[in-house]
Amino acid sequence: xxxxxxxxxxxxxxxxxxxxxxxxxxxxxxxxxxxxxxxxxxxxxxxxxxxxxxxxxxxxxxxxxxxxxxxxxxxxxxxxxxxxxxxxxxxxxxxxxxxxxxxxxxxxxxxxxxxxxxxxxxxxxxxxxxxxxxxxxxxxxxxxxxxxxxxxxxxxxxxxxxxxxxxxxxxxxxxxxxxxxxxxxxxxxxxxxxxxxxxxxxxxxxxxxxxxxxxxxxxxxxx
Ligand code: FES
Numbered sequence: 392x393x394x395x396x397x398x399x400x401x402x403x404x405x406x407x408x409x410x411x412x413x414x415x416x417x418x419x420x421x422x423x424x425x426x427x428x429x430x431x432x433x434x435x436x437x438x439x440x441x442x443x444x445x446x447x448x449x450x451x452x453x454x455x456x457x458x459x460x461x462x463x464x465x466x467x468x469x470x471x472x473x474x475x476x477x478x479x480x481x482x483x484x485x486x487x488x489x490x491x492x493x494x495x496x497x498x499x500x501x502x503x504x505x506x507x508x509x510x511x512x513x514x515x516x517x518x519x520x521x522x523x524x525x526x527x528x529x530x531x532x533x534x535x536x537x538x539x540x541x542x543x544x545x546x547x548x549x550x551x552x553x554x555x556x557x558x559x560x561x562x563x564x565x566x567x568x569x570x571x572x573x574x575x576x577x578x579x580x581x582x583x584x585x586x587x588x589x590x591x592x593x594x595x596x597x598x599x600x601x602x603x604x605x606x607x608x609x610x611x612x613x614x
Contacts, residue, residue: 396511396552397503400568400580401434404498405521412456414447416572417502422491423447424500427454427467434493434502435469440486497566498582514550519566519582522595525603527577531569534577537606538567543598563587565595 401415402424412425414437421437423446433456437445444460451457455472457464463486464473471486491502494509498519501512527534531554538556539548546560558565563585570578581599583592 396554397507398494398501398509398512399503399554400499400570400578401502402500403521403524403580403582404432404495404500406524407432407500410451412447412449412451414445415570415578416576418571419573421445421447422502423449423456424493424502425449425451425456427451427456429454431467432493432495432500433467434491434500436489436491438488439463440471440488446488497568497584499566499568499580515555515566516564516584519564519584520587522565522581522583522592523599524581525579525599526572527579527603527606528575529577529606529609530575531571531577533609534579534606535567535569537602537609538579541602541605543595561587561591563591 399417407413407424407426409426409430410428412423415422415424423435423437426432435446437447439446439458441463442460444458446456446458448459449456454467455464462475463471465488466472469488469490471482474480474482490505492505492507493502496512497515498521535556542558546558549557549559554569556567563583566582568580572578
């Protein structure tokens with residue numbers, strides 16, 4: 392992945408189980424992240440074309456997601472396929488939720504504009520184990536620079552991009568990917584590859600809590 396990669400992390404893979412959905416923000420815009428029952432992930436605009444209900448409140452059934460409000464049902468391409476109040480209607484092709492590219496890499500769900508190439512993420516490991524996500528009231532740049540200014544014990548900085556920092560240490564690789572949720576709102580999604588002991592996992596969790604506390608203290612000082 393290059394620093395110009397269009398791919399933005401939106402969730403830990405393990406946080407979106409098959410048959411579930413969740414709302415998130417990307418640069419201030421609402422998105423629904425959902426996983427169909429086959430296991431494929433989808434990222435769409437979080438708004439039903441009917442009356443604007445959030446799709447993230449909807450229900451996933453097989454490879455469809457249905458809106459909570461009036462039950463309009465959408466296929467994995469965002470196309471409305473069924474309107475319960477008009478069961479015999481052939482739904483017009485114009486009734487469609489705007490969709491985005493979605494892929495998974497290194498234990499994280501990523502999104503980009505439709506047509507983006509997932510191969511841009513190929514420098515990352517295919518799979519990784521979730522550590523945690525941190526939700527912070529700061530910019531992505533400030534969050535990533537706080538990561539590198541006080542590293543977890545035994546780790547050093549490896550590859551970095553505009554959206555990610557990789558830390559190497561204790562036989563593991565820790566990936567920290569920054570999701571710009573809105574101005575001054577960032578999520579850091581953390582995953583690890585390699586054998587990690589329970590003690591090392593606990594120590595990383597403590598470090599992440601300390602990172603959040605440091606950033607919160609900076610926000611209070613700046614206010
Ligand atoms: S608002 Fe979604 S079906 Fe009516």
